[in-house]
Each structure stands twice: as C-alpha cells, then as structure tokens.
Amino acid sequence: MLVLSRKKGESIIIDDQIEVTILSIDGDTIKLGIAAPKNIDIHRKEIYEAIQLSNQSAAVGSEFLKDWLNEKSTEQK
Amino acid sequence: MSDSQTATNQPTTEKEGIYTFSKGIPGFHEITEYMVVQQITPFSLLQSALHPETSFIMIDPFVYYPDYEFELPQEVVDELAITKEEHVVIRNIVSWNKKAEHRTVNLVAPIIFNIDNHQAKQIILQNTQYTIRHPLQPNVAKGGES
Numbered sequence: 001m002l003v004l005s006r007k008k009g010e011s012i013i014i015d016d017q018i019e020v021t022i023l024s025i026d027g028d029t030i031k032l033g034i035a036a037p038k039n040i041d042i043h044r045k046e047i048y049e050a051i052q053l054s055n056q057s058a059a060v061g062s063e064f065l066k067d068w069l070n071e072k073s074t075e076q077k
Numbered sequence: 078m079s080d081s082q083t084a085t086n087q088p089t090t091e092k093e094g095i096y097t098f099s100k101g102i103p104g105f106h107e108i109t110e111y112m113v114v115q116q117i118t119p120f121s122l123l124q125s126a127l128h129p130e131t132s133f134i135m136i137d138p139f140v141y142y143p144d145y146e147f148e149l150p151q152e153v154v155d156e157l158a159i160t161k162e163e164h165v166v167i168r169n170i171v172s173w174n175k176k177a178e179h180r181t182v183n184l185v186a187p188i189i190f191n192i193d194n195h196q197a198k199q200i201i202l203q204n205t206q207y208t209i210r211h212p213l214q215p216n217v218a219k220g221g222e223s
Binding site (some may be wrong): 057069 | 100102103105116117120122124130132133134152155156171173183185186210
C-alpha cells in the first residue's frame with residue numbers, strides 16, 4: 001500500500017481524474033472531499049461490504065426458484 | 078394479496094426482458110445482464126441466463142413500505158439516461174427464508190430500472206435511515222392478508 005502524508009487542505013490525485021482532499025481533521029475523524037467523474041461509484045467500505053454480503057446471501061439458484069414458484073402459486077389458489 | 082395493493086406510487090407495468098447492469102451489482106460484478114421476470118405480485122425475479130445459480134427475488138417495496146422514499150441521485154439519472162419519471166421502476170432484493178418472520182428486504186440498496194432503455198443499477202443510499210434487513214411480513218403490509 002502506498003502511504004502519503006497530507007495536511008489539512010492538501011489533496012492527492014489518482015489517475016488524472018480523481019481528487020481526494022483532506023477537508024478537516026477532528027480527533028480520529030477525518031473529512032475527505034472526493035471529486036471524481038460521475039461514473040465512479042464511491043461508498044463507505046463497510047456499507048459496500050454489507051451490501052455485497054447481503055446480495056450474496058440473497059442469491060438463489062434455479063432449483064430453489066422452482067420450489068419457490070410452486071409454493072407461491074399454491075398460496076395464491 | 079388484494080388488487081388494491083398494486084396501487085402504489087410507482088408504475089405497475091414492470092417490463093420484462095433483459096436488463097443491462099453495466100457494472101454488475103455488488104458481490105456479482107461479473108454478471109452484467111439479467112432477465113427480469115414478473116412473477117407473483119408483488120414479487121419479480123432477477124435471473125442471470127449465464128449463471129443459473131444466481132437469481133434474486135425482488136419486491137415492489139411500496140407494497141410493504143408505502144412510505145419508502147429516497148432521492149434518486151443525479152449521477153444515477155445520468156448514468157441510466159433516465160428522461161422520464163414514468164420510465165423508472167424501483168425494486169428491492171429479498172432475502173428469502175422458509176419462515177416468514179425471517180424474510181427481509183434490503184431497503185438500503187434499491188435497484189433502479191429504466192424500463193425505456195433497459196439499463197439498470199443497484200444503488201446504495203447514503204445517510205439513510207433504512208437498513209439492509211427490514212422485515213418482510215404479510216402483517217406489516219398495507220392491507221395485508223388479515
């Protein structure tokens with residue numbers, strides 16, 4: 001991992017198009033400003049990982065769906 | 078389910094067919110095309126033709142949570158080339174469980190469908206009061222099966 005020291009107000013540039021600026025530092029909380037092209041998705045990592053996990057645990061296979069549909073259509077009758 | 082449940086503030090005509098998720102969805106980046114199959118209201122399916130083991134049960138969130146709301150970020154409007162509100166359909170992924178009381182819906186990460194150009198994206202709401210696991214129970218539904 002590349003490690004850089006930055007002060008408040010200073011920035012880094014990633015790949016010519018993503019700029020990350022240190023906006024403020026308060027104790028152990030740092031506020032980052034991120035300027036990036038619109039097609040770049042930016043998320044808090046723990047939230048992104050939680051969505052990944054949620055999707056993975058929600059994914060079902062064709063066998064499951066067959067049973068599920070049977071069960072659902074029975075319920076509707 | 079009564080007919081009145083289909084009266085939501087979203088279009089009820091969810092077009093079936095192939096939808097492109099240009100970046101996949103979190104956890105499944107490799108899958109960029111899904112088939113949307115309308116199933117038993119309010120459920121529909123998101124199915125990968127190439128990966129039959131990867132399908133998702135989706136729900137019209139407004140049936141269970143009529144007050145569900147969020148602002149669609151401008152970047153998403155641009156990315157999906159949304160030109161008309163009536164082209165937007167919102168669905169949320171359900172984590173199914175044999176026991177009804179353990180079924181949940183992810184309200185943090187709705188899937189946005191542009192039914193006009195068949196582009197779609199699962200977005201992640203920022204600073205939201207919703208959670209990844211809201212209960213999905215008939216007795217909390219508007220006009221539920223009581």
